[in-house]
Amino acid sequence: IVAITDQKGKIIHVNSNFCKISKYSKQELIGQDHRIINSSQHEKEYIRNLWVTIANGHIWKGELKNKAKDGSYYWVDTTIVPFLNDDGKPYQYIAIRSDITQRKKEESHLRLLESVITNTTDAVLITEAESSDEGGPRVIYANNAFTEMTGYTSEEIIGKTPRMLQGEKSDKQELDRLGVAMRQFEPCEITIIKYKKSGEEFWVNFSVSPVVDEQGNHTHFISIERD
Ligand code: FAD
Structure with missing residues (x-):
């Protein structure tokens, strides 16, 4: 699952896996911010940390819960790599993600079972x-x-x-x-x-x-x- 954005976060490239998982077409995604798939499930601080990291030219790795066009949620393990210009400033970002929805479901199922044993x-x-x-x-x-x-x-x-x-x-x-x-x-x-x-x-x-x-x-x- 791959996307490339400009330095403001505007999407300029997506691959077919991104379209498949987000259920948006390429046309619907290009020109948008990733906000389009924002699930509102993460703390502002988490997203702020993402931006501070990449805007300073560092790689950000983390897990994001996103919302597809049909309202369903999916989890992605995400690495965002900044492309730096000669001044060392990011001019593009590439996001490489893998679908971890199933693992997240299993983890929450395990937590549920663990709480039964604990309680x-x-x-x-x-x-x-x-x-x-x-x-x-x-x-x-x-x-x-x-x-x-x-x-x-x-x-x-x-x-x-x-x-x-x-x-x-x-x-x-x-x-x-x-x-x-x-x-x-x-x-x-x-x-x-x-x-x-x-x-x-x-x-x-x-x-x-x-x-x-x-x-x-x-x-x-x-x-x-x-x-
Ligand atoms: P907001 O309330 O909009 O922002 C929280 C804080 O983040 C702000 O206070 C600000 O400090 C900082 N911030 C937000 N936007 C910017 C900006 N454009 N420039 C600098 N700082 C900023 N979001 C997802 O939800 N899912 C994704 O999969 C995802 N992938 C991304 C991939 C790439 C390559 C990039 C560049 C961004 C990605 N984002 C993703 C972030 C996305 O662009 C939005 O910033 C985010 O969805 C907004 O979340 P929010 O409304 O909770 O945060």
Whole structure:
């Protein structure tokens, strides 16, 4: 996606990919400012920084959300390069962009899912799939509900194995059943006594499920736990 403007930002060249993504014809774009595709979604300061950067003869890189002719939005990863005259002043700018709309959608979808895990009242623990030398998979994430339930901070849990919460009264048979299921990458639900950081016992019901990546490899376990 390419466009060239004069030093004031007036468009003097667009390629067919620009027309395709913006849904404007070449005739509609030539002579216009990029304002025509402005989505009003960026802070004035962001656009000001773009202009200050390029007007001073530097390359600007950033992500822009633009509005197509039909009112739909699209995101572009953008590099604007100034062409400098003999005095070192820009006389033209070239904008080279790639469509990142899909990635942006995925990122916002991920943020949404992350907020579910962060805000749920169920305790969530994520571990690696492989067992560590300590005899269990290491924790890579614990949500707020988990730290509140156990009294450990996430820093105290991450890198350790969930065994740190087990103790004398944790039912060995149930734990063996969980161990067998995990080695076979099968989901499993058990109810046992665990121990808070303070040493206080509590009953917890938890279900552990394996996570599989696109290639079918087991990458993690997710444990959802309730006091
Ligand atoms: P405004 O409120 O108009 O301006 C915000 C601040 O930016 C102003 O206070 C001013 O300091 C500065 N500014 C604005 N226009 C100029 C100017 N002509 N000269 C110097 N400083 C100025 N905008 C997009 O929204 N999407 C794009 O994909 C995009 N691509 C661009 C590609 C090129 C090569 C160039 C040169 C500009 C591009 N722009 C793009 C910027 C565009 O020209 C407009 O400036 C912008 O869309 C206006 O946004 P705004 O109304 O939020 O900002």
